[in-house]
Amino acid sequence: EGLLRWPSMGDSRVDGMLGPLVALVLLVAVAGLVRLLWNRLLVRRRAPALLGRWLAQSTATPVFLLILAVGTQLILAQLPGLRVSPSLNAATYLLIVASGTWVAYGLVKGVAAWYLSRIAPHGPGKPDAELVLLFRRVAQVLLLFTALTVILEHYNFKLTALLGVAGVASLAAALAAKD
DSSP states (O other), rough: OOOOOOOTTTSSHHHHHHHHHHHHHHHHHHHHHHHHHHIIIIIOOOOOHHHHHHHHHHHHHHHHHHHHHHHHHHHHHHHHTTTOHHHHHHHHHHHHHHHHHHHHHHHHHHHHHHHIIIIGGGSHHHHHHHHHHHHHHHHHHHHHHHHHHHHHHHHTTTOOHHHHHHHHHHHHHHHTTTO
């Protein structure tokens, strides 16, 4: 009898963990398959540059990470008798928020790139392109601010002062952009 004893296959702890571990392996396989199909069918297709292709190209990696993060979080919640460390839970939560934010920004970036390549060349020109780039930058800042707010709220930080500063900053930006 040593200090470590490996559980046997008949042990209920092993039998209870086998399903979630198989689910974790399947999750990685499915996420990899989705990523492969995403690239083959949507991104690399030689079809006309439709909006869907631009969106798929901009969101391929964050969707893959989002599938992995959400699936891992769900599977870890199902493991019986295994105490998942708070740092692992925090890491998967942060990955979910970061991936979700990245997907949203990928959508904005894809629409902006599609617009600049397909619509803007037929329009008035430079002012239109500058407005799209400004919109993309503002969307990026808003998405990062929202993600930061969600993460801080999850960890019970008081956000009233931060939201007040954001309100004053947006009012100053609006007054500065008035001209």
